[in-house]
Amino acid sequence: MKRILVTGGAGFIGSHLCERLLKEGHEVLCLDNFFTGRKENIFHLLNNPRFELIRHDVIEPILLEVDEIYNLACPASPVHYQYNPVKTIKTNIMGTLNMLGLAKRVRARILQASTSEVYGDPKIHPQPEDYWGNANPIGLRACYDEGKRCAESLMFAYHRQNGVDIRVVRIFNTYGPRMLENDGRVVSNFIVQALRDRDITVYGDGTQTRSFCYIDDLIDGLIKMMRKDNFIGPVNLGNPEEFTVMELAGLIKDLTGSNSRIVHRPLPPDDPVQRRPDITLAREELDWEPSTSLEEGLVKTIEYFSARIKGSRAGVPTSEKYLTAKR
Numbered sequence: 001m002k003r004i005l006v007t008g009g010a011g012f013i014g015s016h017l018c019e020r021l022l023k024e025g026h027e028v029l030c031l032d033n034f035f036t037g038r039k040e041n042i043f044h045l046l047n048n049p050r051f052e053l054i055r056h057d058v059i060e061p062i063l064l065e066v067d068e069i070y071n072l073a074c075p076a077s078p079v080h081y082q083y084n085p086v087k088t089i090k091t092n093i094m095g096t097l098n099m100l101g102l103a104k105r106v107r108a109r110i111l112q113a114s115t116s117e118v119y120g121d122p123k124i125h126p127q128p129e130d131y132w133g134n135a136n137p138i139g140l141r142a143c144y145d146e147g148k149r150c151a152e153s154l155m156f157a158y159h160r161q162n163g164v165d166i167r168v169v170r171i172f173n174t175y176g177p178r179m180l181e182n183d184g185r186v187v188s189n190f191i192v193q194a195l196r197d198r199d200i201t202v203y204g205d206g207t208q209t210r211s212f213c214y215i216d217d218l219i220d221g222l223i224k225m226m227r228k229d230n231f232i233g234p235v236n237l238g239n240p241e242e243f244t245v246m247e248l249a250g251l252i253k254d255l256t257g258s259n260s261r262i263v264h265r266p267l268p269p270d271d272p273v274q275r276r277p278d279i280t281l282a283r284e285e286l287d288w289e290p291s292t293s294l295e296e297g298l299v300k301t302i303e304y305f306s307a308r309i310k311g312s313r314a315g316v317p318t319s320e321k322y323l324t325a326k327r
Contacts, residue, residue, distance in 0.1 A: 092147030172238025
């Protein structure tokens with residue numbers, strides 16, 4: 001049994017990670033300032049004697065005794081990270097510095113949740129880990145993109161200078177239950193709009209591509225990376241299957257049985273045209289690759305949002321029928 005700190009532990013990814021680590025028998029410290037995290041995400045864990053919730057902001061130092069640190073703290077959707085860009089940069093830089101200082105002091109292994117956004121609007125496709133990216137350092141997304149790039153730099157500097165035991169993962173688009181309804185990400189946007197029979201808003205012409213990884217697969221990858229010896233990364237964690245935004249919108253319409261129209265809006269500045277991970281390194285070093293198809297993952301995600309929006313857990317009857325027909 002290990003004592004494990006998860007920063008951003010009440011968020012979408014963090015809450016799933018806390019849940020998995022508890023199931024494995026570990027003691028889990030969940031640290032969150034609840035900017036985008038929600039107590040309801042971890043409410044079912046509060047009575048577990050091996051779970052501790054700490055309300056704290058990572059930009060302030062904290063003293064704890066832990067064996068491992070998963071540093072997930074940072075808003076991850078444009079709506080939230082652009083709301084207070086200075087705070088986003090502080091979270092990525094000062095928060096990472098504080099967690100690295102803690103890891104150095106207690107000799108803990110630390111995993112940094114970086115992002116595919118470090119590649120910017122990529123000129124190489126798919127994106128391998130040795131690609132340096134094409135990011136705009138002064139654009140609207142820079143608070144997140146450049147913040148994460150700097151966090152990676154800090155991790156490697158502490159590793160080289162102080163011998164801190166680091167792990168760096170670059171997370172590609174992840175979706176699943178516990179996403180925020182208002183986070184502005186394409187999967188949650190489309191599902192919520194479809195369930196409410198509102199217009200499904202596609203930015204640009206919809207030919208831009210994304211790769212969508214279901215949350216359970218990502219958690220497997222995070223834990224495998226933390227436990228891998230003699231490999232610090234960075235490593236891409238994402239689903240290499242590529243879909244256009246229009247394909248995603250059509251699939252969600254079918255799965256929900258929605259009467260929504262698909263409408264187009266101007267593409268936001270610096271929005272990547274293509275995004276797909278090269279996961280060769282993850283396969284070789286971690287023996288990891290996603291196993292959940294987009295359709296299967298969307299069914300579970302739609303049922304989650306349906307229960308929240310409609311106040312029931314009946315799910316969406318058309319989804320299983322659709323999947324059965326596709327099989």
